[in-house]
Amino acid sequence: MDQDATRTADGIVLARLSATELVAGYARGDFSPVEVLAAVHRVVDAREPELNALWCPDPEGARRAALASEERWRAGRPLGPVDGVPATVKENLARAGVPMPLGCAGVDPAVPERNSPVVDRILESGGVLLGSTVMPDWGMLSSGVSSLHGTTRSPWDPRWTTGGSSSGAGAAAAAGYGPLHVGTDIGGSIRLPGTWLGLATLKPSAGRVPLDTPFLGRCAGPMTRTVDDAALLLGVISAPDERDWTSLPPERLALGPDDLDVTDLDLRKMRLGLQLDAGCGTPVTPEVVAVVEQAAATFERAGAVVELLPAFMEEQLLADLDLFWRVRSWVDYAALPVERKRRVLPFIVQWVHGGADVSGARLMECYRSIMTIQQRTVAATEPFDAVLSPVAPAAAFPAEWPMPFGHEDGGMAHIGFTAPYNLSGQPAGTVNAGFTSDGRPVGLQVAGRRFDDVGVLRVLRWYERNRPPASHPNWPITA
Template structure:
């Protein structure tokens, strides 16, 4: 069992190197990962659809390519998962919502196609909460997804299953989506690294304002490795960035003399927990100690702007909710149903004012940050909360009070990475967000990898567990079953 965990927690680049040297087989890895998944999935609940037979067949094909010296990429044979809203031919999509009649796509998303063409082993599709509108792993369709670090804690969301899979040893790379923090929030609360790429960097089959596909992993260099595969222009996405020559493999990054912004107050939402603030300040001192010029950045968001974004999203989801039949509406998670119904009487003029507020957020964000090479901030003002809670704050008006640091970069289209920078006294991870200039995905990844290597050992997560099923998981699971 320990052997299975060791293989399942190998990083993607080490896997590729060992496949090349014939020291390890993709089949051995996928079998080890499946052993871990079989043992842990009843506790974590990360998968929407598992593709066991297809994954093993893909691993066997990869093993043959490595044997023949014809790998499709450096990550040929490496296991990967995709969030359930990333289309795969023949795999029904319900977007985490029990009220939605699943649609089965007849065309895979660009990310799916690129992963397959690079020879990665697709393990399956991971879960998400209803319509992706929660920062937790609570879903009317899937139930509760839990943190592998402590089953009492949330994974964050909406890339909840991807986060649980990454932290839980379900292979090294997991693709999520982000429209306001849905990659960075679970990454921060699970001790992972997560990249929200520049808007348009990874092409989509269903583009939408601020939506991106991006990777989650346990190390930054794995984010970089998969971006080399999934990034790039595709005419299927009318919002895709034009072709660009990007050196994803450059590792030489020196903070000496670079301008680093430090944002500790989002200007909206909930107050930053002092423990979170202290951890991010310590991160800034690491940069400063290496010669970077760290400057305070004043808040550029406001509560009015955050509330306008919240209302815009409420109306968007209410349109989807209203389109359902009466019985189907009753199956939607009550929290999400109540949240979006609050937007039902919004006038067209108010929706336009919300849209104009979004444009203002875009402008304010780019203007406030353009003078910096990188901006440091908390990912979220709070830490991981109870797994059963849909959001970290209670009260209808406080629904989005935790995304003041993340949402601005979603709307401005700037790349942003979450990296673990510390822990609370009870070992809940704390994520620092490193946001870069528009389109500088490679630059912000290099800055993040530099910090990952330079941070104190006390800020680094420990992988893996020494037990496939930790004893405290079993105890918690038994208590949960008794309460039911």
């Protein structure tokens, strides 16, 4: 990129650059981490009062980190692949000394004494951590509605939801609060903001990214504006950590831009599944179906064999997963003092009461359903190199709604395409594939075989480079 083109009075051009572009620019001496941070802070200052994406930002710490990175780049000794690149992490990923309220006003937040593995890996690589990003109560809403933080809004249009539960991370990524953001996902919480905000995301294989509090289905993964940046960030945060007893053995994922060159991806040898019916939950809207079918046609024209994948979920399986989660959150809610219970979001209070007084036998039935989802997902998708599908049944809904069905308790009727891959441990990511008639982004989900994170990223990157021009996001990055 021409050096003069990166230096504007408002810094917008610098704030639009991807992580891979920033690192290349630092290496050439075109601009510095301090200049980039200043540009990003101008965007944050302009947008944050409306978007409401950040929790405990650390501008002074970020400035010190950017100054140190600037010196390293001048000396030609960067710490790692993301040295000097602005980043955020979701508030449930521990930063030492920073309270973790989990988006809930009823929680007496824990204050961790040490960083989570994700935060350590970013800092060890020289990343400039702006702060944490907000989430809804206990991460159990697919929106940016929180009893503690208020409402987080879409940078595309503040009337629209960000999706959730990685709501702040999604808003920060789309708005230009730096290029690298980490969310978490137990049923779609990375990919739902991905589709509703036009992002490139990856819910990695179970155990790929070490966590200090792992549990069934939970993953941390990248939320970015380009697939190259998602790959770059995954390469950093997937480094092993002994604190996660479920983590995969160390593996060199070869996730640099050159390693992900898609010129060697021969689609004529690929068999892709196309799933348009989840078999449960809310029906997919015609606009979303049309976008996903158009994406599948792009693969077909390049020579891939695309076959319809029949639904492998069913209503009872999704209902049992929802009940399992209600019981888990009911335990957290029931442990709160009465005065703190009153502070929890009313929608969550209603939802968790559905898990009160559930018998052990019924809970075991729910657990068996989870095992059935695991088995069916792996079996149904194994014949394919990757599976293409919608991420969610519909495009973004109003920002004030806690869920896609408003304030009604519709359970988890919107995660039939996403949750199965959490339970099976398979990687699944998103990339923007089009827009509705009123301009709302619509993502394509690409899921792969177990542990094939690189394969999913390759397919996402191929589509990102070959999708119709009208599918490319014009990011709403302003100051």
